[in-house]
Amino acid sequence: MSELRETTYLEAIRDAMAEEMRRDDRVFMLGEDIGVYGGAFKITEGFLDEFGPDRIIDTPISEAAIVGAAIGAAHMGLRPIAEMQFIDFIAPAFDMIVNFAAKSRYRTGIGAGIVIRGPCGGGSRSGPFHSQNVESYFANVAGLKMVAPATARDAKGLLTAAIRDPDPVLFFEHKFLYRRVKEMLPVGEEIVVPLGVARTHREGSDLTIVTYGGMLYKSAEAAEKIADEDGATVEVIDLRTIRPLDTDAIVASVKKTGRLLIVHEAARFGGFAGEITAQVCEQAFEWLDAPVRRVTALDTPVPYAPELEDYYLPQVDDITAAARWLLAY
Amino acid sequence: MSELRETTYLEAIRDAMAEEMRRDDRVFMLGEDIGVYGGAFKITEGFLDEFGPDRIIDTPISEAAIVGAAIGAAHMGLRPIAEMQFIDFIAPAFDMIVNFAAKSRYRTGIGAGIVIRGPCGGGSRSGPFHSQNVESYFANVAGLKMVAPATARDAKGLLTAAIRDPDPVLFFEHKFLYRRVKEMLPVGEEIVVPLGVARTHREGSDLTIVTYGGMLYKSAEAAEKIADEDGATVEVIDLRTIRPLDTDAIVASVKKTGRLLIVHEAARFGGFAGEITAQVCEQAFEWLDAPVRRVTALDTPVPYAPELEDYYLPQVDDITAAARWLLAY
Amino acid sequence: MGISSRFAQEHHPVQESTLSDLSRTDLQSILRYMLLTRGLEERLETLFKQGQIVGGLYRSLGQEGTAVASAWALGDGDWLAPSIRDMGALFVRGLDVRDMLRQYTARGTSLCVGKDSTTHFTVPELGLLGPISPLGTQLCVLNGVALAFKQRSQPNVCMTYQGEGASRTGASHEGFSLAAALDLPIVVWLEHNRWSFGTQSHKESAVADWLDTARMYGVPAESVDGNDVLAVYSASRTAVDRARRGDGMTILVAETYRMLGHAQHDAQKNAPPVELEEWRTRDPIARCEAELRDLGTTDEGLETIRDEVSLELTEAVDDVLSEPPPEGEDALTRVYDASELDPSVPWTRGPVSGYGDRTTHVVVVS
Amino acid sequence: MGISSRFAQEHHPVQESTLSDLSRTDLQSILRYMLLTRGLEERLETLFKQGQIVGGLYRSLGQEGTAVASAWALGDGDWLAPSIRDMGALFVRGLDVRDMLRQYTARGTSLCVGKDSTTHFTVPELGLLGPISPLGTQLCVLNGVALAFKQRSQPNVCMTYQGEGASRTGASHEGFSLAAALDLPIVVWLEHNRWSFGTQSHKESAVADWLDTARMYGVPAESVDGNDVLAVYSASRTAVDRARRGDGMTILVAETYRMLGHAQHDAQKNAPPVELEEWRTRDPIARCEAELRDLGTTDEGLETIRDEVSLELTEAVDDVLSEPPPEGEDALTRVYDASELDPSVPWTRGPVSGYGDRTTHVVVVS
């Protein structure tokens, strides 16, 4: 039973990769400025010294080539972790991910067990190109998996599972949580959280909030507020994995509460809330006592000025208002 | 009142571009093999001779550069039409579309009034990379518009509107319809169909089918079958424009019929049916007498062999079965 | 699974000639593979006209020499990544002509079990990495294979092919640039066949000497007569040895010509007759036969090779046409790898029960 | 709108010197713009430390000469597309330093009305095309501007800048390749400043001579001392004239050095001290001042320029800091162009009524 240490979300990600690289020499990393520089967010600080230039590879600025090389290495039985300096820069690799990685097993029988990870999300005043949530770009792509951890434990456990997964996994790290979210975790101890299983963050019986990533904390805060001020109990489900989706967990909760609010940080139109709504309508329609609602960012790019970004992002008051509307329905 | 001529879906697209180029010298085209060769589907046959190499531009194989040049030309007040030889090859231009074109007006106040068009969809045994429906990749991207015509008249009218639109429009032409769909259209007469307005293809009172693009005909066939064999009337709504979505038309129909079936050719999970379901739940929940259902392709890439592709694609029987399930609910 | 075991028997290692010039037997084998390629493509064309081919058919007439003679320079454990026009190289590496027939006729027995066509298969047992349609991407993926060789200090090399049209894509540039930066053991053939789909490449680019496009990456580059199998082989040989020594990537420009349209639907009517005429005189097969005659191979000898090839093809076509197409439900298989899945994870259970129609599948695993 | 009218008055056309060497007044203006750039960046750094800057701050210390002297070669109606490190070029083209201050402090009065930062603005009135963060894309878009010039047979040219790091992206390659193929009137500065974010560029690429990367596109290319404003100007001048004549693209490689980290958060601790030392002696401003002394400008004369610049900056900072931030609701504006919208089209009506919370906006137009 190893000692516990306060571990940030960022450290949990670093530990998952370092420990897995120590355990399994098939695991290696490639990306921009991850070696000598230690990564834009210093996540890979010290990795070059410990694992050497063959396993911590500084690449040119070429996201498509980074993902491509990861796919080829995976074909050879290696377990590559490709870092996108910001997840927004996954866009130039879109073709490589959607057409090569995702379809490889289906077409050829040879899988592409790679992890593509990087910082996503807003709140840090980084403007339209360093704040995006990109899950919806890939939501309709069969063959991919998508993960969005909210806690330090899940960040470590899901990343470990993602590295071991035989299929391509997009791993979205919310940069706002990197240093703000902390948790006591056993030092050097393996944590594996299976992909595709949601977590009930908070139990409740009057309303279900389904969320993931950065929005977990605002949702929990709203739930808290409602418990204190309205005496109603809100169940908060943290999806953890976006694709594949743990529909069973969502449906079970909705059948209990009869009310569903979906909260995500990405824009509203065409966002992931749609898929959740569709599946709940298909599988729990008769249990719904109120319309399924969603609280999301606005249908605009992510603006840069604090006043604009705060208005753009879903806030606790928005969630509370929508939740109360549902409870009163 | 000009004479009518039988016009295929493909000819309607050709006419829209040729007529608009004759009317407005700001309109020009760029793409791969559109000039000397006349286009992979011969849509631009003869264009080089009529409009010359400055307006019919053969480019290198570089979709990002094609879309980029279109954006810059639009900044200068021109009205570019960028052809993707197959819409699948829009993937390498994803970054350029999502990050440059879509966000330009929001960030800088300068719009990017471009049309990106190309053949989409399955049924022609073309395998995983020449059969895709890509609307969901872009559904969550504010600043874009997306159009998917099903009839020859709409193909001409929507493309004309798209060319005149001040914002970036993705125009999806279903290649299975190119030569199979015909209609009598007035020769050389301007047709403009506004973006964002759905069309009621068939009136009905017992069930609403919402669809677009290639699936219109299978949906209509199912509706026909049900009318004949079950005596129930199905309303078929052809969205025509996917983004922005004509929610009013959908909601009005659902409030009338109380039952909604969504049919699209793209895969199910994370497909566009989700957004439609979410909006209907938000705006017509009390009018729903049955769960919203969807008939879509399988959650796999598009397979190549006829046996596999037929199994993969939504068929009339699937639509009929789902419709009957809803009617019996 | 079935595939790999099949190859376990079939795969016949390519002998490595140690000298950079070829023995007569080598040259006869090279001729044989070129004839096999051209012969198979002619059969496929017939099948296409008979409506037996699913989708498009892409010929390599006039370019067989580049594919075959370059692959001849590879050894056991090396990987090869062909474009759709490099079928010949695959046979050199041990692929059965039946496998190409199965691909084009979309058999359930094909390497892609009917889910994809042409050379779009990946077969680790043979060291074959197939392309996907979006051009330029394949080199980026092959880099990863080479990276694995390097990490395991395994003395193997990768060879791939790219058209001049494809070399205009962003992916191609990123692939070259990363391979050079990481000093990967890769040989890239830039196939300058004068065409890109329906357009002459000089109409789509300002490149005067395609060798310049190779030079920019800071690696050795050479221009080669792509229709001269001896030249192609020795350039390949040098480049392969260099890569095997650990001295990194080489880019070879094959000067050649696409003698037919992009695919069956393209009559290539814009091709200048003089150009076609000129290149017809440079046919790689005719030139290889001439070489062999000089080396003493008799007309009977050449006849025998042709007859063997023709017999092999007839048998292959008969076999494959009698093989079954895939079953519809197979469309649902191998989207994800089932082998490592935890049954306690809900989505792995596959189809959602409820409506009982097949469109309610959420996620499908094999 | 407001913006354009503002520029209508402010925009002072840059005089075109007809000779390829510069007059002393030209050189004094160039010095002035370099001082303005460095001075502004120093003020911005102070503001950054005071927490007045929103987001990152990117300096061009040591590279001011390339940006300023190259832009000096442009004329009325020409377009310029800067990277985030080419602020100096913008002032030459008529941008007010206040506009950069507004960008970095996220004012509602900024060219991006607070929606984006740095040089990410596009101002047709000044012929300025801003970049977006994804590198390599800007050149592709500038090609479209040049294409418009060509179609209108308008004798204007485009100039842009790209780091050696950015030149590894696929978009960059596609942009160069298309510009060359279409013979567009563009001058591209490849800024070889030895760094790409936190990594020395030679560690990320095998390119020995960056001029090779330019040669591959089949257009004229030249290597230039990026810290020598005279060399930068005359190379730019020649390239601009060539483009204006209709002879297409030129690629110029600026040999220079990024004297500070990528952004404020980067101390550039891996920079070899000797390298920094060596390049400090090549400071473009010091060298330009020396030139001017040779041409007879007195120390008083140089003092005066410094004082004017300093005064201008103090006023600008005071003005801008007193300007208001944007209003939250402005986040909803100009996603689409409202001016041409047909009110009968449902979605143009904007927010969906019903729940009355602001998260129900479906689509927003300005």
Ligand SMILES: Cc1ncc(C[n+]2csc(CCOP(=O)(O)OP(=O)(O)O)c2C)c(N)n1
């Ligand atoms: C990214 C992308 N855009 C467009 C196409 C369509 N396409 C298929 S082959 C081809 C021409 C390829 O020319 P080249 O690379 O020279 O190869 P060749 O056909 O001459 O062997 C094109 C444009 C594609 N496959 N991928």
Ligand SMILES: Cc1ncc(C[n+]2csc(CCOP(=O)(O)OP(=O)(O)O)c2C)c(N)n1
């Ligand atoms: C496609 C893409 N990937 C990664 C980044 C992150 N990034 C921003 S600047 C930079 C380094 C750019 O180096 P260079 O092009 O040489 O310009 P310099 O900073 O030296 O002026 C990187 C990697 C990006 N902006 N775009």
Ligand SMILES: [Mg+2]
């Ligand atoms: Mg070619």
Ligand SMILES: [Mg+2]
């Ligand atoms: Mg640099």
